[in-house]
Amino acid sequence: MTSKKRTILVTGGAGYIGSHIVSALRSSGGYRIEIVDNFRESRSNVIQDESIVYHEVDIRNKEKLMEVFELTKPDLVFHFAALASVPDSMENPAEYYENNVVGGLNLLECMRVCGVKKIVFSSSASTYGEPLTEEITEEHPQVPTNTYGYTKLIFENMLKDYNRSYGFSSISLRYFCASGCDVSAGIGEYHTPETHAIPSIVETLLGRRKEFSVYGNDFPTPDGTGVRDYIHVMDLAEAHTLAMNKLFEENLMCKQYNLGINKGFSVMELIKSAEEISGKKLSYSIKDRRLGDPSRLIANSDKAQKELGWTPKHLDVKDMIASTYEFFSSKK
Ligand SMILES: NC(=O)c1ccc[n+]([C@@H]2O[C@H](COP(=O)([O-])OP(=O)(O)OC[C@H]3O[C@@H](n4cnc5c(N)ncnc54)[C@H](O)[C@@H]3O)[C@@H](O)[C@H]2O)c1
Incomplete structure (x- = not known):
């Protein structure tokens, strides 16, 4: 039955x-x-x-x-x-x-x-x-x-x-x-307008945007750019x-x-990783901070790991950037 x-x-x-x-x-x-x-x-x-x-x-x-x-x-x-x-x-x-x-x-x-x-x-x-x-x-x-x-x-x-x-x-x-995409399922990250850093960087590297904007380099973070947990x-x-x-x-x-993965990456770190993955130089400029953006957001996800039995497998932002790059490259 x-x-x-x-x-x-x-x-x-x-x-x-x-x-x-x-x-x-x-x-x-x-x-x-x-x-x-x-x-x-x-x-x-x-x-x-x-x-x-x-x-x-x-x-x-x-x-x-x-x-x-x-x-x-x-x-x-x-x-x-x-x-x-x-x-x-x-x-x-x-x-x-x-x-x-x-x-x-x-x-x-x-x-x-x-x-x-x-x-x-x-x-x-x-x-x-x-x-x-x-x-x-x-x-x-x-x-x-x-x-x-x-x-x-x-x-x-x-x-x-x-x-x-x-x-x-x-x-x-x-x-x-x-962040990141399931390339094998043919689905990925799109928003209109795209305000998220990783797809915006990737679109710029692929020549679909003129320039990537770094919003703020005067945050109280190690390199001054916003830090996020991806x-x-x-x-x-x-x-x-x-x-x-x-x-x-x-x-x-x-x-x-x-x-989250209990680890933060700055916008400048994303840029460096994306340049390494693509082998290309990113065109970017520094703009004023956007209204409402906190300086950093880093998770402590221990409770989800303990109570849901969840273990995130992708612990380096390079994984998220690489799959996004692969996904966007496959979509003309
Ligand atoms: N992307 C992130 O980093 C992130 C982070 C935290 C929370 N979230 C939350 O996760 C959810 C999904 O985010 P996403 O990045 O996939 O966004 P998305 O815009 O890609 O997906 C939202 C979907 O909801 C649909 N939708 C929006 N308003 C609707 C409405 N009134 N009626 C019916 N459908 C509607 C859209 O067409 C879209 O398909 C959202 O609730 C978002 O707030 C996203």
Whole structure:
């Protein structure tokens, strides 16, 4: 006798990180995968497979979202759909509150009405703001320096309330800088406009951008440029699978985990590594700091390693740059 496959609903499953999790779920073969995406940011990350169902729906449209829930009756939701650019959020905060907070509330309400109570949420290191300690643990105060980070923190707090009052089980995964690509699956990192350092550097090296901008060289960091903890998207995918399993295996919970490699790399270090990998010289210029950018964000991910049994495999940013370079080189 075969047991019924669980149905997993993935909001934003056609985006950069969501598509990598969809790819991992598909490879495991054990799930029905339903994706909700408005395809605003989904250039070539739409994995074509007859086992995957796509719903072109915007999470701000509660009625349409409810129809998807009634149709699919998911066992668990992965929530990736969001606007996710720090500088953009400082220029267009209303869009971020509408998309990430109002859209997020629509999602939780559809789940509540339909009795779906398990969710893994894409949170962010941006919820911490300027770090008070070298490494950031989950207990670090959450004081975002930008609107994007606020919207992510609001959703985390909503999950705490839905846990207490409605019996939701949730895991918020606070990613540091997601990077790298699954070249073999043909999916990779695209954002419009691209504000992330690694794809921007790679696009410049490939002659698709004139110049790379280094935003700020006067931060209180060893070389003055911003320092970030870069986590490979394949390691993120693994953590999502472990978080999902934990929600299926254990009872009521509301947990938060950092996902990073406990090590920071400066923008100048990225440039040096990318030049080595490509054998090319990068054209770049120094610009003013961007509004809302903290000087450094370095994870302490020990809790995820201990409680989820997660071990990141890519511990050098060169891995993330090399796979991004290979991916972009293969896409003309
Ligand atoms: N990229 C990172 O480094 C990073 C770091 C921390 C957290 N996150 C979070 O991870 C998630 C995924 O990020 P990403 O880098 O893959 O971004 P992405 O833009 O590639 O993916 C987001 C997906 O959601 C969809 N979407 C956005 N708004 C929607 C809406 N209203 N209705 C339906 N679909 C919508 C987009 O079309 C896109 O396919 C986001 O929630 C982001 O905040 C990303």
